[in-house]
Amino acid sequence: MDFFDPVLNGFGVVLDPQNLLYCLMGVVIGMLIGVLPGLGPAATIAILLPLTYGIDPVTAIIMLAGIFYGAQYGGTITSVLLRLPGEASSVVTVFDGYVLAKQGKAGTALGIAAIGSFIGGTVAIIGLTFLAPLVASFALDFGPPEYTALALVGILLVATISGGTKIKALIAAAVGLLLATVGRDVFTGAERFTFGNLSLADGIDFVPIAMGLFGIGEILYNLEERHRAVSAPAKVANVWPSRADLRKSSGAIGRGSVLGFFLGILPGGGATISSMVSYAVEKKRAKDPSRFGKGAVEGVAGPETANNAAATSSFIPLLTLGIPANATMAIIFGALLIHGITPGPQLISEDPELFWGVVNSMYIGNILLLILSIPLVGLFVKILRVRAAILAPITALITILGAYTIRNSMFDVLLVVLFGALGYLMKKFGFEPGPLVLAFVLGELLESNLRRSLLVLEGDVSGFLTRPISATLLVIFVLVAVGPMIKSALARRQQRDTTRVSADS
């Protein structure tokens, strides 16, 4: 009973009307800023932080946390409707989500994403409630060699999850890896492809690349299409997913929850990789993998569940170890300090009311988001009825505004336009932007961790194999990489044998 008392007291804290109100405010603000790419939860929380000085710390953190996971919900909307993934973890949602929207099934995609996000989020909170202290050390066991192996697996998945021709996916991924090298070298300070421009010193941000390639590229392409054939405005049918869709997605949601929960604990890249792994798993398990990229509901359900579960479990390192797992957590860390609370291993015992108040507010916040989603999905899908002549400029405006807000710099706006042109050309010549963007995100993770590993291991490569987690990941890498080749080689031999047998007879 000792364990449950503080947990139940935590619910008492949340059900206080004032806390409920701030929780609602947080998730609504989060959802709105999630729709605007660029202005992420991190910047929003930093701006709103001074407003929370006057209120109770528990209430303040409940609201700030609400902004964070509310934004994850909001991000889905632009990914599905406008092909604008605001964060790396929602890039794979675009693959099938946008196709579904074009088929008139935007409601299905958004609905399933909302349900998946709710379940993923809730499963992760339950995990956070019961397993947090146990799994927290997982984040500490992940050193540079483990991240290197994880990034390697991720890059391999890029090839698996992309539709279209393998060779074109590889070319796009290679360009993405190359773009990841731009910027001042973090180990030596040497300039790499910066052309003496200080704006490039920190490399290129994810947002201009993703916004340009996906969003602007698509707009330009559609403009050209419209000149050739008059396309009817997208039909907006079935606002809510059907029973069959739900049945089809239930497995994906279940697997996405677990994947997201565990990978989300890892600071840096966990959420992105969890959404990729989820997509790859669903595609592998599907009876007909070719449906993916052409509007498979599971392709939205799995990754959206996973990235929401990951967002929730990224609170674990912060609340139990005092380590912020991402930029947003770093600001919440600062917020706790400002409110006179030290985040760290002692938080749960010294300040149980805060810990359980915040954790339990997430159950409520997720329910609020689900309730909000139902009418809003109906509203948002109507956007697609808007004529392209009006919708396209608005999309372009959101994109450019989003790029500008990252660093308040016109340079990023220029980049969006450049990548928009590239995205248009890629689409015209049959290249998918997905592999490029994902390889770009993982390239940085891979390079810096590989070099860091070699420093830590003093150049001894065998260290990758003697550490259990990195060794396991590398075995998985080899299996995934070599498995299909062996399989197809065997199949070919079998085929040859049968042909020979039939020839003999």
Next chain:
Amino acid sequence: MKASLTRRTLVATTAAAGVLALSACGGNVAGGSAESGEAFPSGPITLTVGQDAGGSTDRIARAIAEGMAEDLGVAVPVVNKAGANGALATKEVAAMEPDGQNLVLLNASLITITPLAVGEDEAVNLDNLDVIAGLSQDDYVLVASPESGFETLADIQESTGELNFGTTGVGTGSQLAQAVLFAQAEIDGTAVPFDSGSPALTAVMGDQVDVATIQLGEALPQIEAGTVTPIVTFAKERSEFLADVPTAIEEGYEVPVSQYRALAAPKGLSEDAKARLVESVETVQGTETYQEFNQQNILTPWEVSGEEVVEEWNALAEQYKALVEEYDISLSGE
């Protein structure tokens, strides 16, 4: 967006045409801020920060901006323009009109340490800025993982195994402090750069590296929880927040490294505007809210005049340069 473009073009023109463009550039509030003798401030004062929202530099900027807005009676919006350790934002503000309506929050490391790691043309020079006032000091602490068993500097010196030390990046105080300390104490080690303080601290907690140098505000919760062991701090004097831990100077090594922060404006500020800004900063520093903010963020007030900031930072830059040369340390690619 369009307004910003126009503004930028005008700023460029102004550099050549002098006062001419001024009235058009200001444009935003009350029109003619150009005429001297007119009341300062003439409209909102923008405080640019060269770091992302949410970090300690940003929090300091927001705390001071909030107080100044109240004192000056105009809005003081904080604008984050991250890039190149803050060089991007600083150079941009330095090129603006010196009317006091644009300020920048400076990190000392950008002036004193970054030039040792990057090319000279990318370094920022204090000559292009009018420093208003010093704000606060953020100390660095060397922490060790519990598994390493290190509790004092002597433990590290006596250990025979290979030492890995985490830094918060190239050209940072964390890197310089450790490189100089270990060179003076004749400790062999490999620098492992991380992207910022948090991953470096995580690596020490998980024993991925043996030691790392982190800003005190970030490390203190872990020190108090006993998950990392403090070895030395690098400030000139012991920190009030960590009074039991010796400084590297007490241990006999010449490594005075702290992160100082100051407020600055483009060079050429009028006497009146500067005096008003200095007065405003001093008023904020006198408020209880601001003092509490420093306390909660583990910041030691460093409230000195602009002239002292320039003198101190230039002296530190000289000293670091001499140290790096004396011990043959390369901050880029060790």
